[in-house]
Amino acid sequence: MTLLHRAYRLFRSEGAGAVANEARKKFGGYLDPLYQLTKPEYKQYTVSDVSAEFDMSRHRLDRHDFVDDIRSERALIERVLSAVEADDVFYDIGANVGIYSCLIGDRLDSGRAVAFEPTPEAYDVLRRNVDRNDVPVETFNVALSDANGTTRMTVNGRTGHQFADGRDGTLEIETRRGDDLVDEHGLQPPNVCKVDIEGAEYLALDGLRETLGDPNCRRVFCEIHTEKVREIGGSADEVETLLRELGFDLEYLGDRRANYFVEASRPPERR
Template sequence: MSTTAKALEIARDDGLVELVGRGIDRSIRPIDPLYQVLKPSFRTYSVGDTTASFSTTTRSLRQYDFVDDMRSERDLITAVLDDVEPDDVFYDIGANVGIYTCLVADKLESGQVVAFEPHPEMFDVLQRNADQNDVSGSLQNVALSDHDGTVAMVSRGYTGHQLVSTRDETTLTVETTRADSLVEDGEIPVPDVCKIDIEGAEYLALSGLEETLRNSDCRVVYCEIHTEKIADIGGSPDRVEAFLRDLGFEIEVLGERRDNYFIRATRSS
């Protein structure tokens, strides 16, 4: 996307104040090292009645990808929070730095979050954010897939890491597991609500979650379907939707982002 097009998108979505703020950010980049010393360790964000604080220690705040995610996914975050009940078990599959993990945890009372993030650097930030927000639950440094083992992952920025079929010097090796294996072994409970955002590996993760999703307690699955990446990793958008329908879910398309789209799958009555 060109600089002009990005500016127009920001002005449309957030207004001129945000656009001017981005311009100021660019102008002060030369003094960013000083800012890194003086900035707060965490910054607080709210969505509706929920609030969480997120680490700013790894990169300058405005360069953090999760700041853009807070803006672009606010409607989706709101929808997820509306579906979560205080005593629910919430799976955050592809937790990254923990936006959903921490905001959902703020709404929970007796419930808990189970967050999955395979990238080691992102997992460290996730752990930091979870500790800051007193998240109750379990953090899993694994990639959910259709088998237990390992897989190659390539990292493209803070939110662009994805599984790949070949290994070379640009990839790292991460552990994979079936969620069904963890549930069967009693390591994690059955979820009530799931959110899946794993850069094209959604069909593989769902395949390893099949028996768990058959449990009637699991009533809602949110999933971002990456229409191009999924073909390279395994599966297809049609297979994802058919898989969920075969398990008794009804599919609703919530919106699009670039070549991807979001679905909400709810348990049929």
Template sequence: MLRKARDRIYRGHLRQAVRHTGLNNYLSGPYWKLVYRLSNNIQGYTVSNQTAKFKINNYTEFIRFRDLSGEESILEDLLCSLEPDDIVYDVGANVGTYTCFIASKLGPGQIVAFEPEPQNVDRLRENIKLNNTDANVIDIALSDSDGTIDLSLSGNEAGEGEHMIATDQETETIEVKMARGDTIIDRHGLPNPTVMKIDVEGAEMLVLRGLSETFRNHVRLAYIEVHPEKLPKFGDSASEVHVFLEESGFDVTKISSRGSEFFLRASR
């Protein structure tokens, strides 16, 4: 109802004037904050005939789910590409956008979600339970070595999307467990993945190197968000991600971009 009211008022010459003067950015924020305050704290979304519900406890989560972080086309492609016996690893699961949709399509035990940030882990488990689905949540940061690592925090609310492995003197960090993916699979007796989604804010090559054996021998399809401006903080580059995938036998396609960041789809 609010959207319809806005569209009736905010159109024609008024819309042109607002956009021309640059006021659109200033008006959009207050509008969505009003919608958030009037919304239920549980919201449902449908992508590719799969429906998932998410608990909305703060404005950050509301914005994340309002447009599915701008990744609906990626999620739709992934869901349409799943096969009944796939095992999916969601690396950098955050609060469960991908995990919950995938779990709603596949059966019990077919998705493993990796997320190291404690608040996100709590919300991830909440959302999985809310959807009456099954997923194995592992609160570890995947990397190319085993031990612990400092994780920098981009905010103090669940759903913040830019938590990343600390590379310098960030203002706030927490210590989290870290492990190679190949090690975790053996240690936890996990099924080998056939599909992966990776969103790790610049640590893409750390994850890929730590999963190199598994990736080359078992994965048939991967969606990787590449962060060209953050990769150099880890001594890596976007081209290295592309080369790794091609040398592992994948056909690689760039399927979406957002600013400097983009998604690669790797298949074989």
């Protein structure tokens, strides 16, 4: 199969973005050694009217990194930013290296962000980014789920982290039921919440029913992984049903391959 034919098939199945990403990985491999010698320790990114600096130590030209999500998710980041007020509490569930937490932290005044990230490597970078930007972010090295305990997770590159059963998982992580963690640490419920946790969204939301049911919780932005959520627990329909049961109206924001984004908004009369 020719290179052009492979590119065409990828375009038909996943779109122009996937083709561009594959080209970047292929040709970036040749340039990456030079890039590693010249790249900055931290790089500043600006979205809307906020800015933050991010650790570049793991960034490579031939591999997708979560810093790259600032480009690919810019419209969603802007949407979340538009929902956050300076005195809000923001929950970043699946924070990874803290893109949302640090950018939104720059928006906050008397408000606060709370970031949850279970994988040790990403959590270390998250802490460095929070410290670098001096933003009001409290961090927890846990995965939110429907039970307290431990589970195993597969780690595939920088972005393919998900719960796994038994010996399939390469990493053991701590899980916490969100409502219990909120009570234990005296955390305020969020006004705005973002959820991106590779198929564990139903489990996390199920463990946060009391917290997200607080009338002051106005918005929940959630990426629903339609295939992974069935493997891990629940379904896309169950995620939507749970959010509606908590008093939210749902708006579809677009999709990414087999996944899609929803914005759950609580109408003023339900606050």
